[in-house]
Amino acid sequence: MITLTSDFGSPYPAAMKGVVLRRSDARLVDVTHRLPRGDVRAAAFWLRFVLPEFPSAVHLAVIDPGVGTERDALAIRAGEHALVGPDNGVLLPAARELVGESTLAAFRIEVEDPESATFHGRDVFAPAAADVHEAGVENLSSIDYLYPATDAVDFRFPRPQIEGDRARGEVLVVDDFGNVITNVPGDFLDGAERVRVNDERIPVGETFAAVSEGAPLVTVGSHGNVECDVNDGRGDEAFGLAPGDEVRLVVDR
Amino acid sequence: MITLTSDFGSPYPAAMKGVVLRRSDARLVDVTHRLPRGDVRAAAFWLRFVLPEFPSAVHLAVIDPGVGTERDALAIRAGEHALVGPDNGVLLPAARELVGESTLAAFRIEVEDPESATFHGRDVFAPAAADVHEAGVENLSSIDYLYPATDAVDFRFPRPQIEGDRARGEVLVVDDFGNVITNVPGDFLDGAERVRVNDERIPVGETFAAVSEGAPLVTVGSHGNVECDVNDGRGDEAFGLAPGDEVRLVVDR
């Protein structure tokens, strides 16, 4: 199984699929091709969220604002999974989440003179993902154009500051529904019925239906983090929050 | 085969796919994940339109504005098909359309304490769809967390009032092209060359090309209902119509 993730929209992902299918009979599963353009942090977040749901697979993930520059290309073994994509940090958070007790092994993909300078998804990453799949995740070192990588670019999500009933966090991503997903872990809200979000008092609810339609709420999302949402509406608009914004939360007892 | 339908956009559907694939080797086919948010009627319409085209399959359909509330979760056997989704009526019109001579059998999905309160697509419905697929549609009662459901929420599309050459109907959905799909059956137009739509005289055409580019027409869509369209344009804008609006049609002889 090979999963595919990118920020390519349409129809470029199909070229990657064609390239893979010329080299492999693997089942292909689209994760999404509508990630925010060139947003390494959002891509790292969503890959970490989605990939652990999958059985062992090769995960091709191309969010690559530096395409054609000197940035490396990576294949990472993470337990029974492998991840293939640019060396810009996008793969590491998901790889760590997948790996459990195992250790990560990172390899640099060395492709001489790819056909294009702007579509390494097609010319570098898709062929590598297919080859990794065919060789088997445990045999990455048998692929002759893979070399051990010791200095892969890492990415860490910003950590919130939490003291008792107060948290200072950050918006990581806004999802398609407009839900504002922060980096504050959900247990911060344990037992709270109301929380101040940047000084506005908002009810805490377990589900959207805890408040009336169009009303704001704070909840714990399916990723385990604190979210600022609106029932049947867009949290980003109601709270005036965007990725990267600071969020101050104070539990209102 | 398992089909997947939701209003989740991207990338949440991928989490459902991962969950299914950990439990089943079934072929997965996306119907769409871009249904109008939380719109049970539109979802019921499109499922009824699309699912009968498929060979026997398990159809996972999550349009679930009440997620996390007391609403039940359902698995329905409809002939050789099964439908899995929330108990809000979204499944019933398609199930009836699929079932032919057979009778429907509805089961309540009882899952204790799902991991999240807001993503039952991942935590309740996807595992159930995979389990139904693995057990086989004819063996729903062998799944230990399914219980016969006797009071599933039904949904019926509003019926138009038709008297001779006059119909009073309603807009059911607007499709991606902007075509305005009403609940008036196509045979209402039999033999008509013009029809008044809310008092405006519009030509009836069999194809878009029956009128010049940018011009409005009334036609019978591929679902068999009367549509208000524009050739190479958006019917919803030209006619000023949205889902739920009343449509008065008078055949103009």
Place this chain on the structure above:
Amino acid sequence: MITLTSDFGSPYPAAMKGVVLRRSDARLVDVTHRLPRGDVRAAAFWLRFVLPEFPSAVHLAVIDPGVGTERDALAIRAGEHALVGPDNGVLLPAARELVGESTLAAFRIEVEDPESATFHGRDVFAPAAADVHEAGVENLSSIDYLYPATDAVDFRFPRPQIEGDRARGEVLVVDDFGNVITNVPGDFLDGAERVRVNDERIPVGETFAAVSEGAPLVTVGSHGNVECDVNDGRGDEAFGLAPGDEVRLVVDR
């Protein structure tokens, strides 16, 4: 393998998939269903770009502004591939690109009285694609409703006028990123460091990162043509260019 391409958005493509799957176990691969509506030239461009990446397959492509009119329906054998779609030129450029040394063979699909006049994707093309797949690409003439077609509508992209350092070309398509793809072949830029685009001096770069964020550049895209782009921005907006517009390029030595 059957690939699917259309301008249908959602959820109409699912009806085509259902129809195919009732007739065939073929692997289905979506190319895209978000091509610009009714734009034969854009569809011809993207099909020519994407399909050659695939191993041998049946390619179902429905961009069909003339649906329901007298236009024919086609199945074309192109080497080990087959293409199925409307006879409006959309298939020919890709077919020629695929065919290598072989010759094309075109067949007219004759279906009496399809169920709808507006959804031949479901009622004509999808069944034909499945039947072609089941019969095998080499056996098109064994399908009883296919007849040799001698006058298929062709489509040729406009050719640029190039004299030395000057080119007069045209915008063929704008992609999802806003990149403006012209019909001028990339080798026109060989060795150039700057080019005037409709009298504005623009740097030539091999990658987006050749210029600062938000700055315009001219590059050679992954299809081999000259593109007018913006690093981390939209070229169509910065250059004020849309499909069909004239582009005058002068290499600035």
